[in-house]
Amino acid sequence: MPLSNSTSSVPAVTVPAAEELLSQGLRAESLPRHVALVMDGNSRWAAARGLPPTDGHEHGMRALMRTVRLSRAWGIRVLTAFGFSLENWNRPKAEVDFLMALIERFINDNLAEFLREGTRLRIIGDRSRLPISVQKTARDAEEATRNNSQLDLVLAISYSGRMDIVQACRNLAQKVDAKLLRPEDIDESLFADELQTSETSCPDLLIRTSGELRLSNFLLWQSAYSELFFTDTLWPDFGEAQYLQAMMAFQSRDRRFGRRKNNAAL
Numbered sequence: 001m002p003l004s005n006s007t008s009s010v011p012a013v014t015v016p017a018a019e020e021l022l023s024q025g026l027r028a029e030s031l032p033r034h035v036a037l038v039m040d041g042n043s044r045w046a047a048a049r050g051l052p053p054t055d056g057h058e059h060g061m062r063a064l065m066r067t068v069r070l071s072r073a074w075g076i077r078v079l080t081a082f083g084f085s086l087e088n089w090n091r092p093k094a095e096v097d098f099l100m101a102l103i104e105r106f107i108n109d110n111l112a113e114f115l116r117e118g119t120r121l122r123i124i125g126d127r128s129r130l131p132i133s134v135q136k137t138a139r140d141a142e143e144a145t146r147n148n149s150q151l152d153l154v155l156a157i158s159y160s161g162r163m164d165i166v167q168a169c170r171n172l173a174q175k176v177d178a179k180l181l182r183p184e185d186i187d188e189s190l191f192a193d194e195l196q197t198s199e200t201s202c203p204d205l206l207i208r209t210s211g212e213l214r215l216s217n218f219l220l221w222q223s224a225y226s227e228l229f230f231t232d233t234l235w236p237d238f239g240e241a242q243y244l245q246a247m248m249a250f251q252s253r254d255r256r257f258g259r260r261k262n263n264a265a266l
């Protein structure tokens, strides 16, 4: 099942069908439902070629779209990608401006494909800090794709996991203050309902590229039981081979969620 060519500038990739996944040693029925991505290493990729960081981000955008297409073809239901952290606002203005324009271009260039292929786009993070045109582009794309159900593509932009936890606490405190809730009513489920990810399941697999071994403030609450996969590959080089490797690793893990295997007695 080769993936159809799209109208965007990103080259199409060849995507294996379920039988091909099997031939690669993957079980199609136990792929992760939700994959989270920390797309790290764009600047190092560019520096290694004597290019400015912006070139790395440009190629990083292509790698993201390759990953979106592979995810859709493999039947992964949610892909959450860390596109810009709250801390990234401290980067040089020219790089920030470039990234904002890139995010807007990513949405505009791929909206037709999202609509055609059933991808729902959602943004999490502090969108009030985004340029007005990015806010509008994001809002319009979210509205246009809201009934799509093949793949949820969640872009974390101006995002901070800690900040999301803080704003959830504030919301709950206000509800307690307004006597809509008692403190003792607050449990994990009510708390998760206040997070920006309330509509989404927690990631089964979290991938970070570029050899860094940390979460960097990404999905802190949600990654409690995510399987972590780290690769030295720099994000712009992330492609089908690396994604398959992450899937293989995921399928080799024993997910117990703190329980004893098969509830075996001592």
Ligand SMILES: CC(C)=CCC/C(C)=C/CC/C(C)=C/COP(=O)(O)OP(=O)(O)O
Pocket: 039, 040, 041, 042, 043, 044, 045, 053, 057, 058, 060, 061, 064, 081, 082, 083, 084, 085, 088, 102, 103, 106, 155, 210, 235
């Ligand atoms: C949402 C969207 C359209 C994104 C496309 C572009 C993209 C992948 C952006 C990620 C931005 C980012 C700060 C990456 C980390 O690379 P880095 O500059 O920190 O690289 P380094 O670790 O080598 O310094």
